[in-house]
Amino acid sequence: MNIGDVSKQAGLPPKTIRYYEDIGLVRPLRDTNGYRNFRDSDRHKLAFLGRARALGFTIEDCRNLLALWDDQARASSDVRAIAKQHLSLIENKIADLQAIQKTLTHLVHECAGDDRPDCPILDTLEKLSMP
Amino acid sequence: MNIGDVSKQAGLPPKTIRYYEDIGLVRPLRDTNGYRNFRDSDRHKLAFLGRARALGFTIEDCRNLLALWDDQARASSDVRAIAKQHLSLIENKIADLQAIQKTLTHLVHECAGDDRPDCPILDTLEKLSMP
DNA sequence: ACTTGACCTTCTAGCAACTGGAACCCTTAT
DNA sequence: ATAAGGGTTCCAGTTGCTAGAAGGTCAAGT
Numbered sequence: 001m002n003i004g005d006v007s008k009q010a011g012l013p014p015k016t017i018r019y020y021e022d023i024g025l026v027r028p029l030r031d032t033n034g035y036r037n038f039r040d041s042d043r044h045k046l047a048f049l050g051r052a053r054a055l056g057f058t059i060e061d062c063r064n065l066l067a068l069w070d071d072q073a074r075a076s077s078d079v080r081a082i083a084k085q086h087l088s089l090i091e092n093k094i095a096d097l098q099a100i101q102k103t104l105t106h107l108v109h110e111c112a113g114d115d116r117p118d119c120p121i122l123d124t125l126e127k128l129s130m131p
Numbered sequence: 132m133n134i135g136d137v138s139k140q141a142g143l144p145p146k147t148i149r150y151y152e153d154i155g156l157v158r159p160l161r162d163t164n165g166y167r168n169f170r171d172s173d174r175h176k177l178a179f180l181g182r183a184r185a186l187g188f189t190i191e192d193c194r195n196l197l198a199l200w201d202d203q204a205r206a207s208s209d210v211r212a213i214a215k216q217h218l219s220l221i222e223n224k225i226a227d228l229q230a231i232q233k234t235l236t237h238l239v240h241e242c243a244g245d246d247r248p249d250c251p252i253l254d255t256l257e258k259l260s261m262p
Numbered sequence: 263a264c265t266t267g268a269c270c271t272t273c274t275a276g277c278a279a280c281t282g283g284a285a286c287c288c289t290t291a292t
Numbered sequence: 293a294t295a296a297g298g299g300t301t302c303c304a305g306t307t308g309c310t311a312g313a314a315g316g317t318c319a320a321g322t
Contacts, residue, residue, distance in 0.1 A: 004269065014270090015310060023308095033317060035270055044257070051256045056231050059308070069253050079252050080244035087235040094228045097221055100187050104218040113211035121210050122200050125182045126175070135298065145299090146281060154279095164288060166299055190279070 006038045010046040017046060025049060025063060057086055137169045141177040148177060156180060156194060188217055 007014045020026050021036070026045050028036040038046075045066065052062045061082055068074045068082075110120040138145045151157050152167070157176050159167040169177075176197065183193045192213055199205045199213075241251040 002270075013310080016308085018271095019309060033270080034272095035317085048256050053308090055234060055256075056228075065253070065256065068250075069257065072248060074248045074250070075246040076242055076248060076250035076252075077244040077246060079250045080239060080242045083235060083239050083242070083252050087232065087239055090228055090232050090235065094225060094232060097187075097225045097228070101218065101221050101225060103186060104214055104221065108211060108214050108218055111207055111211045111214070113208040115206040115208060117203060117205045117207060119199075119205070119207035119210045121207075121214050122196070125179050125186075125196065126200065133299075144281080147279085149300090150280060164299080165301095166288085184279090 001038045001043065003036050003038070006043055006046060009043060010050050012046060012050050020046070020049060023059065025059070025066065055086075056090060057082075061086060132169045132174065134167050134169070137174055137177060140174060141181050143177060143181050151177070151180060154190065156190070156197065186217075187221060188213075192217060 001009075003014045003017055007017060010017070012020075017026070021028065026038075026042050026049075028038045028042045031037050048066065048069065049062055052065055053059075057065065064082060065079065068079050107121045107124055112118075132140075134145045134148055138148060141148070143151075148157070149167075152159060157169075157173050157180075159169045159173045162168050179197065179200065180193055183196055184190075188196065195213060196210065199210050238252045238255055243249075
């Protein structure tokens, strides 16, 4: 199957798929005309990658997850460790963003937002230590 | 004041400060020996930048905020618009991350995490459509 | 047979916002 | 004199793609 069809199937842009080949995540065959020819297993892998990336796993995580996926003798604890690590990263990010959200909500609320120049948002960025 | 001291004061690495000069956010003077010489206004700006960046504003947002900050005749509504826009971006990100968090939490919970190979995390990445 | 259009290929360069490193200059203290 | 600890520039790398250029291939229509 050619890259365009695979792209539709996996929901990944062709450029992304080529990039994944570049960095060694998939190794499709080649037809005599030079076109990539994706086997079932390649497409399977790409779908896997699409889902893992959608969950925010880094490419390196994906590489490791794929290796475990391929490994019949894997221990599920290895997979779980990666997922847990990633989850805690996500949770930290959420906490950071929520702190920002709180501050910004407060500031936006404070600011009249009219045509006068005085503005608590700028005042805060100017001089206050951040909460 | 030299870059090292400014760095400590503003809580920004020297490299970052040089980068900010590169892209035209600050324009410190130069001593005869070529060293950057930061005036009060430069340091003030850098502190402003540090806080704005800590709130996740992009560099381009920062540039606009700085321009408004400098503009005595600004309308606070312009500042507010930038902040509101940014806030909604943040809120979208939080929502995305929370969806991921939910899925991951569920998966991590499902997975035994022992030395057996069967693993709901891999199973999900393999075949399921994402919630 | 020829052309059109939609594919495919490779390559280079660019995005954001820095960060690391190399190679070198300046100042101050010992 | 020299060593430590500033400073300077410039180039390359990071992450995960994405845009664009220049060109080869294929299937269908005229």
